[in-house]
Amino acid sequence: xxxxxxxxxxxxxxxxxxxxxxxxxxxxxxxxxxxxxxxxxxxxxxxxxxxxxxxxxxxxxxxxxxxxxxxxxxxxxxxxxxxxxxxxxxxxxxxxxxxxxxxxxxxxxxxxxxxxxxxxxxxxxxxxxxxxxxxxxxxxxxxxxxxxxxxxxxxxxxxxxxxxxxxxxxxxxxxxxxxxxxxxxxxxxxxxxxxxxxxxxxxxxxxxxxxxxxxxxxxxxxxxxxxxxxxxxxxxxxxxxxxxxxxxxxxxxxxxxxxxxxxxxxxxxxxxxxxxxxxxxxxxxxxxxxxxxxxxxxxxxxxxxxxxxxxxxxxxxxxxxxxxxxxxxxxxxxxxxxxxxxxxxxxxxxxxxxxxxxxxxxxxxxxxxxxxxxxxxxxxxxxxxxxxxxxxxxxxxxxxxxxxxxxxxxxxxxxxxxxxxxxxxxxxxxxxxxxxxxxxxxxxxxxxxxxxxxxxxxxxxxxxxxxxxxxxxxxxxxxxxxxxxxxxxxxxxxxxxxxxxxxxxxxxxxxxxxxxxxxxxxxxxxxxxxxxxxxxxxxxxxx
Numbered sequence: 001x002x003x004x005x006x007x008x009x010x011x012x013x014x015x016x017x018x019x020x021x022x023x024x025x026x027x028x029x030x031x032x033x034x035x036x037x038x039x040x041x042x043x044x045x046x047x048x049x050x051x052x053x054x055x056x057x058x059x060x061x062x063x064x065x066x067x068x069x070x071x072x073x074x075x076x077x078x079x080x081x082x083x084x085x086x087x088x089x090x091x092x093x094x095x096x097x098x099x100x101x102x103x104x105x106x107x108x109x110x111x112x113x114x115x116x117x118x119x120x121x122x123x124x125x126x127x128x129x130x131x132x133x134x135x136x137x138x139x140x141x142x143x144x145x146x147x148x149x150x151x152x153x154x155x156x157x158x159x160x161x162x163x164x165x166x167x168x169x170x171x172x173x174x175x176x177x178x179x180x181x182x183x184x185x186x187x188x189x190x191x192x193x194x195x196x197x198x199x200x201x202x203x204x205x206x207x208x209x210x211x212x213x214x215x216x217x218x219x220x221x222x223x224x225x226x227x228x229x230x231x232x233x234x235x236x237x238x239x240x241x242x243x244x245x246x247x248x249x250x251x252x253x254x255x256x257x258x259x260x261x262x263x264x265x266x267x268x269x270x271x272x273x274x275x276x277x278x279x280x281x282x283x284x285x286x287x288x289x290x291x292x293x294x295x296x297x298x299x300x301x302x303x304x305x306x307x308x309x310x311x312x313x314x315x316x317x318x319x320x321x322x323x324x325x326x327x328x329x330x331x332x333x334x335x336x337x338x339x340x341x342x343x344x345x346x347x348x349x350x351x352x353x354x355x356x357x358x359x360x361x362x363x364x365x366x367x368x369x370x371x372x373x374x375x376x377x378x379x380x381x382x383x384x385x386x387x388x389x390x391x392x393x394x395x396x397x398x399x400x401x402x403x404x405x406x407x408x409x410x411x412x413x414x415x416x417x418x419x420x421x422x423x424x425x426x427x428x429x430x431x432x433x434x435x436x437x438x439x440x441x442x443x444x445x446x447x448x449x450x451x452x453x454x455x456x457x458x459x460x461x462x463x464x465x466x467x468x469x470x471x472x473x474x475x476x477x478x479x480x481x482x483x484x485x486x487x488x489x490x491x492x493x494x495x496x497x498x499x500x501x502x503x504x505x506x507x508x509x510x511x512x513x514x515x516x517x518x519x520x521x522x523x524x525x526x527x528x529x530x531x532x533x534x535x536x537x538x539x540x541x542x543x
Contacts, residue, residue: 017093038112058243066394068290073334074354076287080269081338091292092327102466104319107302139402143435146395151215153388163203171238226396256365266338286452291330295458303401336361359383402431460488
């Protein structure tokens with residue numbers, strides 16, 4: 001089958017889903033622009049800052065994208081391209097986009113509070129404490145893993161390091177121009193993106209070569225300041241400008257794939273049991289992860305995005321649309337893998353990894369556009385730079401979210417010692433320290449296989465909290481939420497059972513034990529929510 005046909009049909013399905021299913025969801029949740037959002041009602045110009053929809057979409061998309069929608073689909077391609085494509089399209093529309101949209105909406109309706117706070121209100125304090133502990137621990141793992149990924153990238157691709165440093169300076173200047181000098185967004189964007197492209201060129205001319213350990217320390221210092229600085233000063237403008245890099249990559253990649261028009265030669269169904277991953281169910285869903293649904297998105301939506309939403313109707317393009325763009329990126333990534341034969345794919349994956357497969361495939365596609373002919377090495381370097389830029393945005397966003405989670409946990413501490421732990425500087429340091437310990441002890445590598453399952457568990461918990469909130473608000477059980485929720489609980493349940501069994505056989509007690517803890521957490525929250533859903537709320541009204 002032609003890769004171009006797959007790409008066009010998939011894109012049309014995503015567009016139709018946005019137009020029809022997205023609008024239907026907006027009606028079901030009663031989006032109303034006459035209701036002042038938390039960004040206006042609680043504005044503090046640090047965390048609560050209203051942002052125009054294009055700016056917020058850039059910030060949100062850059063935060064949720066990272067490298068996962070590239071790595072996941074390519075890694076899962078060992079099962080065959082048909083099951084991966086089906087899960088990307090159907091999962092992205094009916095699971096991921098619903099999950100992200102709902103998480104953002106209920107957070108906005110609860111003063112920009114996190115999913116943990118919503119669970120506390122509608123499920124109970126015990127569920128909230130366990131959820132926040134799990135979230136904080138998972139984010140510490142994400143910080144450790146992404147710090148090392150970025151540090152290794154900067155060491156091996158020094159031009160990415162120098163460009164990234166210049167990006168940060170540009171972001172601060174751009175944020176000041178928009179928020180203090182009140183310059184127009186359109187003109188500022190044109191100039192900002194132009195300077196951004198210039199910085200990529202300068203980065204290639206003046207690479208910064210340092211060791212991995214140096215970059216680890218530098219990243220730890222950077223994420224501390226990124227966590228405590230006003231969101232409009234660095235994260236929001238940097239993510240907005242960086243998003244144009246990915247938009248450009250998506251556009252030229254899409255056009256290039258149409259001209260390249262290669263046939264998909266990889267098997268439609270390759271294996272039900274892949275030696276490197278496990279069985280198709282449940283490991284396909286856990287491996288694809290962010291391309292179809294990701295619990296990390298709920299943390300971003302309810303942790304930072306909800307505090308910046310200008311109007312309730314902006315939730316549709318920002319959350320629902322942002323997820324569909326990420327799904328489209330996942331489909332592009334899948335095609336770069338399955339246009340290879342089984343033997344070539346296996347060799348490329350082993351030699352270059354998923355990001356290398358993606359970069360090489362995109363370079364071939366871009367060079368297929370008439371009138372364009374770049375050195376393949378330059379294109380591969382550019383694509384690798386874009387991927388590393390988004391890994392960096394996920395890193396600093398995860399740090400800020402970890403700080404939020406710890407500050408919310410501090411609400412449950414004894415009153416005498418609560419105040420210091422709610423301080424943003426203390427909460428940030430106490431989030432970074434365990435992440436640093438994981439990096440320098442190497443334990444993060446042992447726990448990493450759990451991340452896929454933990455990510456899906458976060459998604460199911462977020463959907464669970466949305467279901468309970470919707471039930472309390474409208475006195476109706478929403479099947480469009482509960483079906484994805486139950487499905488993801490089952491996927492997580494069987495994935496964790498698989499991890500427990502496999503690691504007990506290997507005597508990997510740490511991973512087996514943590515898998516068991518996650519399984520107990522999922523079961524507890526499902527039981528608590530089930531009990532609540534069986535009760536009829538006395539009054540149902542929009543909250």
